[in-house]
Amino acid sequence: MTDGQHLERRMDWFRQRCKRAGLACTHQRQVIYRVLAASESHPSPESVYERVRMEIPSISVATIYKSIRTFMDQGLLQQVNPLHEAARLDANLEPHHHLVCTACKSVEDLPAELIEAPRPVRPLPNGFRAREFHIEVLGLCARCAGKG
Amino acid sequence: MTDGQHLERRMDWFRQRCKRAGLACTHQRQVIYRVLAASESHPSPESVYERVRMEIPSISVATIYKSIRTFMDQGLLQQVNPLHEAARLDANLEPHHHLVCTACKSVEDLPAELIEAPRPVRPLPNGFRAREFHIEVLGLCARCAGKG
DNA sequence: GTAGTTGCAAAAGCTTTGCGCAGTA
């Protein structure tokens, strides 16, 4: 299957999901989703905006942001950086990982000894040179688990 | 050793590091660093600002941000979320991790099969309920490694 | 004394919101 065929399959699937969710399958949303699905570079909203503008010059930034939010609510899209709203500082200089509560956005430290160090099965792709493995455990802290 | 003693040790160490780096050891910087070192909650700059203001009501937000940047440049401080400037979107719905280049901030996908799944050595602390393990491999992409 | 630091205010990103018009179902 070529990349183009694969992309069109995803677009079909996208249109089905829209229908199922009661979302209007507008030209804008389709172009935005196609840009996202075709991109391998984890673009920022700004970058999506630029690419979509090549096809729909009159598109507005607000539409990009609104669509992104809608797609995330539908589970069609994720963020690489769930804690991107503001910087979160960490003065702990010992090796450690993080327990991130997806409900209240709290972050706890997890000392590195408490979890097995991840090891690549084979060398990393594209000659990537690893310096540090950082594990984010996404889940619910005791407080939020109790509420839910 | 009590927490208070531990904190004072860190403050001594901080003052040494400042001296060694040629940084003025101002009252503001000491209070800001103490707040950071004493905090376990990975505070945002805003939150640091509020706590520092209890001790130095005339402190300005700009000073907080400048100090944070200085501390990070010195390796005294890290960010939990290195990619927090703008949202980075991810339409890949297969299980995968991320290769994050710390130089150019590019992100590549790493299929989950290519790395051993991390396993906690014992149950996670504080009753944290894990839903997903997400590995960020920090390092240099081939392009940036070539430049350096 | 000099260089580096602070506080203020203004500005620069990123993201959200309100509203009237337009396109979808």
Place this chain on the structure above:
DNA sequence: TACTGCGCAAAGCTTTTGCAACTAC
């Protein structure tokens, strides 16, 4: 036709910058 979604502009956050006054060394 009813209603959802779009584009525009304004506003809200977070973070940075320029500059004059001040402080550590």
